[in-house]
Amino acid sequence: MKMVIAVVQDQDSNRLSNALTKATFRATKLASTGGFLRSGNTTFLIGTDDEKVPNLLNLIRENCRARDQLVAPVSPMGGNADAYIPYPVEVEVGGATVFVLPIEQFHHF
Amino acid sequence: MKMVIAVVQDQDSNRLSNALTKATFRATKLASTGGFLRSGNTTFLIGTDDEKVPNLLNLIRENCRARDQLVAPVSPMGGNADAYIPYPVEVEVGGATVFVLPIEQFHHF
């Protein structure tokens, strides 16, 4: 068995949860902030058999992969109107940081 | 040393905390949801010496084991009154999912 710890942006968290449930992976979710990714994020703890780890990693990549997204410009409120860019800009959203840890024992009571 | 990660239903969380304190185990608690158990749950992180792991697992099992509990029926609010069961039903409550992980270093500053 392995413990997979995945830190995922909040905007991808529900989609990943649904994909995990559909594939019968069981995850515990912890609210987390900062660091690996822009805040806020969700930390998933997922215990799984060794042979299912590649499948799980695929699921996480498919649902959380970093991608560029067009974001509508925000009008300047006061500030320097010369610096205002009047067209959508691309920002990177999503992304997941994933650790696979060894487990010595697993119990279910 | 080992790191024991236990995901425990909220209704058993205080009882387990007290039992751990009494047995001089030191635990950090994280609020968590979903997945391994019905939400909400508490994730305990417990660092302990190898030889105390069996004792710790016993404590968790004794305080958090899944068991059936009689639950009073809820009166139907509108809905199909024909489907209303006017006697208590058994539901499973409790249960813990426990992982034992190896630790390479432990420090206390």
Next chain:
Amino acid sequence: MKMVIAVVQDQDSNRLSNALTKATFRATKLASTGGFLRSGNTTFLIGTDDEKVPNLLNLIRENCRARDQLVAPVSPMGGNADAYIPYPVEVEVGGATVFVLPIEQFHHF
């Protein structure tokens, strides 16, 4: 790679966050309570290369080490005024509990 899990008192959490960012360590923070330290505390998850672990441990020790602090006395509200100690007392604050865990795989999507 290693996963370093550090449980740190809330009063040292921001200072440690800033020190980690400055040293380009990336941490995920989880709100936690009790156990290893007086509540509340923050649990940091930090993935790092093996050779940077000693530097990371130094940063945690420097920013979170347990130390004595003078605390102004609190006036007795009702209660036994005879037991009132009218001078500052030293209490221990800070302190961190740190675990270094092995990682089998690390991925960034």
